[in-house]
Amino acid sequence: MSGYALGDTAVDDTFAEAFPMRYARVVITAATTAWALEAAHSMTGFATSVIGCKCEAAIERMLAADETPDGRPGIAVLLFAMDREGVGKRIVERVGQSVMTCPTTACFDGLPGAEKTAALGQTLRYFGDGFQASKVIAGRRYWRIPVMEGEFLVSESVGVGRGVGGGNLVIGAGDEDVALAAAEAAADAMRGEGIALPFPGGIVRSGSKVGALTSKSMPASTNHQLAPTLRAQVDETLVPDGVGALFEIVIDGVSEDAVRAAMRRGLHRAAGAGATHVTAANFGGKLGQFHFPLSDLRDPP
Amino acid sequence: MTLTLTLRAEPPARVLAAPLTPQRLRGLNASAVAALSLRCGGETVAVGDLFEVSGAGTEEDELVLAGDLRWFDGIGARMSSGGIVVRGDVGSWAGSEMSGGVLRIFGDAGARLGASYPGTRVGMTGGETVVTGAVGEEAGAGMRRGLIAIGGRTGNGAGLRMLAGTVISLGGIGGEAGLGNKRGSLASGRALEPLPSYAYATRFCPPALRLQLLRARELGLTVPDAMLSGSWSRWSGDRTELARGEILIFDEEEEGE
Numbered sequence: 001m002s003g004y005a006l007g008d009t010a011v012d013d014t015f016a017e018a019f020p021m022r023y024a025r026v027v028i029t030a031a032t033t034a035w036a037l038e039a040a041h042s043m044t045g046f047a048t049s050v051i052g053c054k055c056e057a058a059i060e061r062m063l064a065a066d067e068t069p070d071g072r073p074g075i076a077v078l079l080f081a082m083d084r085e086g087v088g089k090r091i092v093e094r095v096g097q098s099v100m101t102c103p104t105t106a107c108f109d110g111l112p113g114a115e116k117t118a119a120l121g122q123t124l125r126y127f128g129d130g131f132q133a134s135k136v137i138a139g140r141r142y143w144r145i146p147v148m149e150g151e152f153l154v155s156e157s158v159g160v161g162r163g164v165g166g167g168n169l170v171i172g173a174g175d176e177d178v179a180l181a182a183a184e185a186a187a188d189a190m191r192g193e194g195i196a197l198p199f200p201g202g203i204v205r206s207g208s209k210v211g212a213l214t215s216k217s218m219p220a221s222t223n224h225q226l227a228p229t230l231r232a233q234v235d236e237t238l239v240p241d242g243v244g245a246l247f248e249i250v251i252d253g254v255s256e257d258a259v260r261a262a263m264r265r266g267l268h269r270a271a272g273a274g275a276t277h278v279t280a281a282n283f284g285g286k287l288g289q290f291h292f293p294l295s296d297l298r299d300p301p
Numbered sequence: 302m303t304l305t306l307t308l309r310a311e312p313p314a315r316v317l318a319a320p321l322t323p324q325r326l327r328g329l330n331a332s333a334v335a336a337l338s339l340r341c342g343g344e345t346v347a348v349g350d351l352f353e354v355s356g357a358g359t360e361e362d363e364l365v366l367a368g369d370l371r372w373f374d375g376i377g378a379r380m381s382s383g384g385i386v387v388r389g390d391v392g393s394w395a396g397s398e399m400s401g402g403v404l405r406i407f408g409d410a411g412a413r414l415g416a417s418y419p420g421t422r423v424g425m426t427g428g429e430t431v432v433t434g435a436v437g438e439e440a441g442a443g444m445r446r447g448l449i450a451i452g453g454r455t456g457n458g459a460g461l462r463m464l465a466g467t468v469i470s471l472g473g474i475g476g477e478a479g480l481g482n483k484r485g486s487l488a489s490g491r492a493l494e495p496l497p498s499y500a501y502a503t504r505f506c507p508p509a510l511r512l513q514l515l516r517a518r519e520l521g522l523t524v525p526d527a528m529l530s531g532s533w534s535r536w537s538g539d540r541t542e543l544a545r546g547e548i549l550i551f552d553e554e555e556e557g558e
Binding site for chain 2: 069070071106133135136137138142144150151152153
């Protein structure tokens, strides 16, 4: 596959294909950064792919005390689903099970003023079994849910925005450790405001294709064209000569521009960190509304 | 351009200032505002006779009242939107039955701040009132929703027959606080002996109160850091009503630690 070179890194002439999604941002605060992180890690666990987990979620960024509604250290978390209803269901489940349960936390809407919303405290309040109370502060309603520690404070609802899910880069090198180091560097560069990398460490080693060769019921199966161990076994392999391992970074973002900018950061960081090959996954351009050609990312950020 | 009313001289009798709300003055120029009439004792007087008027009423800007307004009752009463800033002391009934907007008083306020008028059950139903100084009796009486934050001390009977909402008084609250309170919150920054119809629950750092204190600080109140992160005693009551209300009392011992 022709393309261009960034130093010693060959970049394929292809594109990443992404889809419209809906997202919410919650701000989790706690007495310490450590407890806020515990809640955020728990809330974003098992949220790698909408196919298997019904949503995709990740820590967006750490927040200093002066950036949060209650003046305590916090974490911004982004959660993506296919529609607003999906966001609403998942956010209630995950805040209820992972944030409300976590010592010292409070949970706030991170998209105040959004046109569309989904219920959060409005639903979770029933855990208070009639003892819950609400307060309207600066025009926003919060629910106080009595718990064994004291009270859990949570926003009545969260804003729901239109985002983009499924942007990606596939990063390869001759050795697994070099490829992984390049992918780690790329993931570090891609994280930031408006970006969620939902897989473990931001990296997925088991990139998938839609459907399966051997089953009609499987929604997804291994991307056999990018599996190095199958290079000599399948005719349509896309693993270049000299590449021994590939890692994919899936990117969900709050906008097309945010995803494109993250991909540009990741591509150039991977190239500088030892990747010998960078490509992207797509479905022939027929399924996703958003296309991100790697040729558009040639200029450094 | 902000609409500013500066008091010319002390009025001959008490003045009902309730008509001076942002929503009623919106779109009026200085001369139109000056021509409005207010009740002063048994008489009617023009705003322009009492105040020097400058600027015009806009949707974005606050109405500013300046001067010693202790003879002016009902400032901000029944206001529903916008903002009023008072630079000076005000009389009674300020913010009474207000339903929205922000009333900021940089001075003292008289009795029945944010309360219901005689003969009505429900006082303030929304909005925010901040008073940097001291406040008279029965602040927040009949209050249903909203926030009253007071920097100084509040007189007796605060939160009388309160339905909900919050009254915070950093300088402490007088006796018989929260009598007949159903679901409201009273927070006192100084020691307070609750009524016998309140029962002690626990000490904790209330997360909602922290948010309200930060909001009060944003609106101009000086809130000590110790009150944001320190512990407060929670008393539940009034047991003669639903017992869903609360009095929060700051643990002063921790302030100096």
